[in-house]
Amino acid sequence: xxxxxxxxxxxxxxxxxxxxxxxxxxxxxxxxxxxxxxxxxxxxxxxxxxxxxxxxxxxxxxxxxxxxxxxxxxxxxxxxxxxxxxxxxxxxxxxxxxxxxxxxxxxxxxxxxxxxxxxxxxxxxxxxxxxxxxxxxxxxxxxxxxxxxxxxxxxxxxxxxxxxxxxxxxxxxxxxxxxxxxxxxxxxxxxxx
Numbered sequence: 434x435x436x437x438x439x440x441x442x443x444x445x446x447x448x449x450x451x452x453x454x455x456x457x458x459x460x461x462x463x464x465x466x467x468x469x470x471x472x473x474x475x476x477x478x479x480x481x482x483x484x485x486x487x488x489x490x491x492x493x494x495x496x497x498x499x500x501x502x503x504x505x506x507x508x509x510x511x512x513x514x515x516x517x518x519x520x521x522x523x524x525x526x527x528x529x530x531x532x533x534x535x536x537x538x539x540x541x542x543x544x545x546x547x548x549x550x551x552x553x554x555x556x557x558x559x560x561x562x563x564x565x566x567x568x569x570x571x572x573x574x575x576x577x578x579x580x581x582x583x584x585x586x587x588x589x590x591x592x593x594x595x596x597x598x599x600x601x602x603x604x605x606x607x608x609x610x611x612x613x614x615x616x617x618x619x620x621x622x623x624x625x626x
Contacts, residue, residue, distance in 0.1 A: 438469045445458045445461070464517070508585075510583070513583040516598070524619075552577050559599050564579065564596050570589075
């Protein structure tokens with residue numbers, strides 16, 4: 434299977450003023466494209482893995498009987514492909530709500546505001562590059578945590594629900610070193626809660 438850069442369901446400027454069009458275009462057409470291309474190159478080295486869905490591959494990558502450098506390439510570029518794909522999908526200028534998820538969040542965290550505080554703090558305090566996550570474990574419990582680089586909740590046996598890219602390329606053109614401001618403004622375009 435050859436992966437392609439997913440099309441966005443909105444224009445690059447649709448999330449203004451919270452996420453600027455220039456950052457969105459570079460982030461999507463350059464950074465995400467590079468992860469997509471490099472993921473395909475890594476898969477070309479292992480045709481036996483090419484038909485495995487990316488979610489399954491990320492869940493099993495550490496168990497594969499391949500060289501560590503190949504595992505790293507699949508983890509980093511496959512994670513970069515999937516993480517960005519989910520990131521684009523959960524944002525929407527219409528900010529549509531998922532009432533079922535909201536109920537689960539209220540049950541797990543007490544309120545949506547409590548969840549947002551915990552998630553934002555996780556994103557703000559993640560050292561270096563990585564992602565903040567809301568993920569569900571196999572028992573259905575929700576978890577908030579940060580992961581470095583392009584690591585994925587699939588590697589922990591969890592299903593990702595919400596992710597926030599805190600690599601500097603996601604916000605630096607507009608926010609420079611003001612990651613907390615980027616995080617707070619991002620809540621305005623998250624469509625799920």
